Amino acid sequence: MLRRNSFRLPRHPASVGLARRRVREHLVDWGHKEGSAALEDIVLVVSELASNVVRHGPLLEREFEVAVTALADGSCLVEVSDEGTAVPRIREVGDWEETGRGLRLVEHLAAAWGVWSRGRHGKTVWALVGG
Numbered sequence: 001m002l003r004r005n006s007f008r009l010p011r012h013p014a015s016v017g018l019a020r021r022r023v024r025e026h027l028v029d030w031g032h033k034e035g036s037a038a039l040e041d042i043v044l045v046v047s048e049l050a051s052n053v054v055r056h057g058p059l060l061e062r063e064f065e066v067a068v069t070a071l072a073d074g075s076c077l078v079e080v081s082d083e084g085t086a087v088p089r090i091r092e093v094g095d096w097e098e099t100g101r102g103l104r105l106v107e108h109l110a111a112a113w114g115v116w117s118r119g120r121h122g123k124t125v126w127a128l129v130g131g
Helices: 014-029 037-056 102-109
Strands: 003-010 063-070 076-082 112-117 123-129
Touching: 003 014, 014 037, 014 063, 037 063, 037 076, 037 102, 037 123, 102 112, 102 123
Parallel strands: none
Antiparallel strands: 003 063, 063 076, 076 123, 112 123
């Protein structure tokens, strides 16, 4: 069975935690086991992608969108969309740097991830996380 939920949040640091909570609640309602490694991986990916929008998104953008689709095989497609056109890239960071490791974490947790252009409407960063 395929289930999808999407919602918009203000581009504010507090929205990252709200995105995690809302995705967790939807997935548990859809039958994912609370506390399972798969659920925790999905929520962590949501957290990283939402954090990127809050930190690096366009300054004038007021909202961003989070979508999660539960697929029949138990995996989930996570999508975070914003109005920015800059494509996120994994970068090398030094031991002393406090940020810059999020996409490496997403790459490790996801079976696949990438970026879809939405033309003049920005982009969607997506990740497929196993179930």
